[in-house]
Amino acid sequence: MSQATRRETSQTNEVPGPAAEAWAVLLEFLRRQRSRYVEAAAEFDLSPVQASTLTRLEPETPIAMSTLAGALSCDASNVTGIVDRLEARGLIERKSADQDRRVKMLAVTPKGARLRRRLLARLHEPPESIAALSRTDQRALRDILTRALERNS
Amino acid sequence: MSQATRRETSQTNEVPGPAAEAWAVLLEFLRRQRSRYVEAAAEFDLSPVQASTLTRLEPETPIAMSTLAGALSCDASNVTGIVDRLEARGLIERKSADQDRRVKMLAVTPKGARLRRRLLARLHEPPESIAALSRTDQRALRDILTRALERNS
DNA sequence: TATTGTTATACTCTATAACTATA
DNA sequence: TATAGTTATAGAGTATAACAATA
Structure with a gap:
């Protein structure tokens, strides 16, 4: 999990739990890969x-x-x-x-x-x-x- | 992996390997969760x-x-x-x-x-x-x- | 009456090119 | 000259509302 994500969850005083932690990294992953999709489409x-x-x-x-x-x-x-x-x-x-x-x-x-x-x-x-x-x-x-x-x- | 994805890779005669298989499900995951992001943003x-x-x-x-x-x-x-x-x-x-x-x-x-x-x-x-x-x-x-x-x- | 797809409208996102004000 | 941001322009995506054809 990124430092930013960790800070965010602690700001809301949540105890994340593994589901939220897994989802947070998945979200970050999806975010980083979105431009790949746009680029791949643009190639065609x-x-x-x-x-x-x-x-x-x-x-x-x-x-x-x-x-x-x-x-x-x-x-x-x-x-x-x-x-x-x-x-x-x-x-x-x-x-x-x-x-x-x-x-x-x-x-x-x-x-x-x-x-x-x-x-x-x-x-x-x-x-x-x-x-x-x-x-x-x-x-x-x-x-x-x-x-x-x-x-x- | 979905049947569609499996058919697609077999059409190109590739032997996927675990990296491609993991990426395929991740892609599918990305696709399904995209509308969630749009909806969440629209709520605000x-x-x-x-x-x-x-x-x-x-x-x-x-x-x-x-x-x-x-x-x-x-x-x-x-x-x-x-x-x-x-x-x-x-x-x-x-x-x-x-x-x-x-x-x-x-x-x-x-x-x-x-x-x-x-x-x-x-x-x-x-x-x-x-x-x-x-x-x-x-x-x-x-x-x-x-x-x-x-x-x- | 209800539904499928279209059109009209308005707004946002997007890239390219030309511009401004700084550096 | 080069760079950061803006403006002008054009095309594409988006939603809403009104419409035609069909059910």
């Missing part, structure tokens, strides 16, 4: 939101615009513009849903799928901080976080 | 960047605008507007530096410090996924990530 001329959209759109599994809005946790009106720009680049496409003609399904094009694959490969490159850990630590980290994710949220 | 009528700015500005430790630009990894020209809006709300203030009159130092006001304290307390609330882990896992997670952060990046 994608904004962060565009990159998120592309990674969410699994090939062979079209989703509705509203579903994407939920995944991005933004208003549905934003999705129109985001999809417009990705579609203009030929990375994704809108298709009408068969059952409900109000719904438009989103799917990656072959070009989009190729870019998506390269983007994911780039994003999955472990940063130095993780690569430098012992293999024991790496496995433990993987297993603990997997358990956390399985409990959802 | 702060945009994500405004929240980041406020958390970076430690009371008693003013920093230059250019330093903040670096911390936010954005262009210096953006900082002007971000600081303008926070200053208009009375949360931070610009002070001239004694040595170099070109430089403006940023400091939180007492009002800003109070908001900052509440924001940090809110951000530091561990999510269910972490709170539900065993104390052994929580301690191990804290220790491993601390080691990773100490190696920088």
Whole structure:
């Protein structure tokens, strides 16, 4: 835990406990790695939101615009513009849903799928901080976080 | 690791290894927790960047605008507007530096410090996924990530 | 009537380039 | 000349509200 974090928790007179301590370092980790995500997206001329959209759109599994809005946790009106720009680049496409003609399904094009694959490969490159850990630590980290994710949220 | 992630790595014919696997779950964790950050900031009528700015500005430790630009990894020209809006709300203030009159130092006001304290307390609330882990896992997670952060990046 | 996606509007964030005031 | 911060500009992300097409 950083000195700043420690000072902050002591200012509020909390007795942190391991959950808060673990979350504090995780937060700091997420904070430091955010710019990595932005940079990786920029390498493919994608904004962060565009990159998120592309990674969410699994090939062979079209989703509705509203579903994407939920995944991005933004208003549905934003999705129109985001999809417009990705579609203009030929990375994704809108298709009408068969059952409900109000719904438009989103799917990656072959070009989009190729870019998506390269983007994911780039994003999955472990940063130095993780690569430098012992293999024991790496496995433990993987297993603990997997358990956390399985409990959802 | 999620099925999607596993499929992605197998598509590129990589043998992941524990570093990549640990990073993959960490990435997924990062993705899921991002909206939490946005929501927490919004509870205080702060945009994500405004929240980041406020958390970076430690009371008693003013920093230059250019330093903040670096911390936010954005262009210096953006900082002007971000600081303008926070200053208009009375949360931070610009002070001239004694040595170099070109430089403006940023400091939180007492009002800003109070908001900052509440924001940090809110951000530091561990999510269910972490709170539900065993104390052994929580301690191990804290220790491993601390080691990773100490190696920088 | 309710829902999906769009449009209109307004604000914020972002980068680039040109500017100012200092150094 | 170089640097710190500002301004001007343009594009993109964001939310709210009003709207069209469909259910």
